[in-house]
Amino acid sequence: MTDTTAPATGDAGPASGAGDLRVAVLGARGRMGSEAVQAVRRAPGLELVAELGREDSLEALVDARAEVVVDLTVPSATEANVRFAVEHGMHCVVGTTGWDGDRLARLEALLAERPGTGVLVAPNFSVGAVLAMRFSAQAARFFESVEIVELHHPDKLDAPSGTAARTAALVGRARRAAGRGPSPDATQQDPDGARGALVDDVRVHSVRLRGLVAHQETLLGNVGEQLTVRHDSFDRVSFMTGVVLGVREVGSHPGLTHGLEGYLDLDV
Secondary structure, eight states, X not given: OOOTTSOOOSSSSOOOOTTOEEEEEESTTSHHHHHHHHXXXXXXXXXXXXXXXXXXXXHHHHHTTOSEEEEOSOHHHHHHHHHHHHHTTOEEEEOOSOOOHHHHHHHHHHHHTSTTOEEEEOSOOOHHHHHHHHHHHHHHTXXXXXXXXXXXXXXXXXXXXXXXXXXXXXXXXXXXXXXXXXXXXXXXXXXXXXTOEXXXXXXXXXXXXXXXXXXXXXXXXXXXXXXXXXXXXXXXXXXXXXXHHHHHHGGGSOEEEESGGGGSOOOO
């Protein structure tokens, strides 16, 4: 096994400084995790102090004196990972899906006992995807019908995606606030689930296809018109701007922040 607690070295980025923020990546051998490792190495002011895989002990985070932990693992492990980090005074930036209402409530209770610690749980780290979610919620108030289609590679473990579920939640909230009911749908028989999942009264359809990375569109319809809000990530590097932003900002936002939009000024 490689030494996962050794500080990152090499020519992948600028030299570390004495005041650099000490960052650890969990899930460092996965597709997103390996990109995050390189992004942290490239970013000025950040020092990669640990790269942990599935078999590595979380105690390595303590040995490495990590200040911020980036969790890009799997839904079955993420809650325990974040709990360990928070209990040891480390901020967390979480891109792993599976954070439902119950898990978020448990995390909020844990953070209430540690008021100086911050956790960002972000369904998507792409700035474009965050904007697409915001635009979808704004538009949904004005259209009779809305549905979401998300398209990903076939190695993705969950469906619908965290981004689609978050979009549906934002859209559903906006429609309820505007007095909009569910989209009209006369379907009476659907034994095979062709109409997709129902998330916050919004239909969500998941496509898994080789060659895709991460794509989503919100379809909005009125009589005689349609609006489509679509975002495409063609490479996982598109998520790294948000990951680095989260790492830099999480210590300044104690408590739980759900969604990268919490760190962006989107009200201008």
